Amino acid sequence: MSIDFSLPDDVEAIRLRVRDFIDAEVRPAEEKLYANAPGGEPERRDVVAMIIDLREKAKEWEVWLPHMPVEWGGLGLGPTAMAFVSAEAARTNFGPFILNAQAPDEGNQHTLLHHATPDQKERYLRPLLEGRVRSCFAMTEPEVSGSDPTGIQTSAVEEANGDWLINGHKWYISGARGAKFAILIAKTDPEANPPQASNTAFLVDLPAEGWEVVRDIDTMAGAHNHCEIRITNLRVPAENILGGRGNGHLLGQARLGPARLAHCMRWIAQIETALELMVTRAESRQLHGAPLADKQAIQWMMADSAMELYAAKLMVLHAAYRIENDLPFRQEVSFAKHHVANTLWRVVDRAIQVHGALGYSTDTPLEKMLRHARAARLVDGADEVHQALIARNLRASWRDTGSLDSATGTLSF
Numbered sequence: 001m002s003i004d005f006s007l008p009d010d011v012e013a014i015r016l017r018v019r020d021f022i023d024a025e026v027r028p029a030e031e032k033l034y035a036n037a038p039g040g041e042p043e044r045r046d047v048v049a050m051i052i053d054l055r056e057k058a059k060e061w062e063v064w065l066p067h068m069p070v071e072w073g074g075l076g077l078g079p080t081a082m083a084f085v086s087a088e089a090a091r092t093n094f095g096p097f098i099l100n101a102q103a104p105d106e107g108n109q110h111t112l113l114h115h116a117t118p119d120q121k122e123r124y125l126r127p128l129l130e131g132r133v134r135s136c137f138a139m140t141e142p143e144v145s146g147s148d149p150t151g152i153q154t155s156a157v158e159e160a161n162g163d164w165l166i167n168g169h170k171w172y173i174s175g176a177r178g179a180k181f182a183i184l185i186a187k188t189d190p191e192a193n194p195p196q197a198s199n200t201a202f203l204v205d206l207p208a209e210g211w212e213v214v215r216d217i218d219t220m221a222g223a224h225n226h227c228e229i230r231i232t233n234l235r236v237p238a239e240n241i242l243g244g245r246g247n248g249h250l251l252g253q254a255r256l257g258p259a260r261l262a263h264c265m266r267w268i269a270q271i272e273t274a275l276e277l278m279v280t281r282a283e284s285r286q287l288h289g290a291p292l293a294d295k296q297a298i299q300w301m302m303a304d305s306a307m308e309l310y311a312a313k314l315m316v317l318h319a320a321y322r323i324e325n326d327l328p329f330r331q332e333v334s335f336a337k338h339h340v341a342n343t344l345w346r347v348v349d350r351a352i353q354v355h356g357a358l359g360y361s362t363d364t365p366l367e368k369m370l371r372h373a374r375a376a377r378l379v380d381g382a383d384e385v386h387q388a389l390i391a392r393n394l395r396a397s398w399r400d401t402g403s404l405d406s407a408t409g410t411l412s413f
């Protein structure tokens, strides 16, 4: 039997170093930032100053770029080890950002590492890894369903000199304001068969003539640099095609699998935080002469949350293991993405319930966590997209093999 649930010593050492770094440097700096912010929302320039300072400290602590290969200045951790490191970093708002392992840059870094030409790596990947620039990934459009990228309307037309002329409209482009480049998905071959071959990825230097940030969309969790972009006669040279013409869909899928899982790793930290708050409150609140935690109804909420968190961790680890070992992973990533996003929502909601009116106030982090958690069930594939894929694989497995094994984790129970 080769199943081993213990962490190798070197990974455990990095996990603990990240935990110490977060406790010693990141959490105190964040608390100071928010304490000094009028109305609780810090100024952008104060956030940037804090991030620049903490990123230097992350390099000194040797926790910088944990997910990137050593030859690119990282710690060389694979997805399984990253599950543990991300869950430590994401216990604070800016932890992943400080390690340069936040969305969308983390996904873009992996994409460039695996699909960029040597020249593109020097121009785009290297500055991104050195923390000198930020990037964004621009696929979703307001006019067509983001769940079906074959419908993308942003068009790229090849000109006589080989340049591409791009026109279109994007929205919810995270990190767009201040990004030094975008990976932009546009339609180059509308008649392609299959339609998945109609899109191409372009590297766009920013700011650029023809790339207008219309607004930072005000979401239910506030405005957090998820921007609407109008693209008008944007010129991009042919050498800025990323991953080959017609491969935009494939590249998006390749990027999204691991990136979805990276989101799940960070959400696990949020679930743990919510459960800790739930248990703390249930133990300290007294009624009928005993702690609230003595009530069976509250114990059910605690127990359900603990079980769901445990399942979430196992799903994330198993999907990470499959990615790391070059095994098919889309089914397992869909399990994890759907389960973790919904567990996050349910556990934060239960924690609010246990806090009573206090949970509904802004005196605890829970209400803010709930507003942010809602996006988890939409981003990187809405719940139903993952359920549809899971069911499709389940039916195919039964039809083709007479077994459900390959669609239920390939664990051969």
Ligand SMILES: Cc1cc2nc3c(=O)[nH]c(=O)nc-3n(C[C@H](O)[C@H](O)[C@H](O)COP(=O)(O)OP(=O)(O)OC[C@H]3O[C@@H](n4cnc5c(N)ncnc54)[C@H](O)[C@@H]3O)c2cc1C
Binding pocket: 104, 137, 138, 139, 140, 141, 144, 145, 146, 147, 148, 171, 172, 173, 174, 175, 226, 375, 378, 379, 380, 381, 382, 383, 384, 385, 388
């Ligand atoms: C906070 C945030 C950040 C984001 N960041 C980025 C980014 O950086 N770059 C980027 O390109 N995009 C980004 N997005 C967009 C995100 O990827 C899309 O919102 C998502 O893909 C869904 O697309 P849509 O909003 O067009 O919904 P639609 O595709 O219109 O779907 C609407 C609803 O239909 C249902 N549905 C969809 N498919 C199916 C199906 N097969 N069966 C049954 N029901 C279905 C689901 O309930 C879904 O919520 C971000 C979104 C949010 C909220």
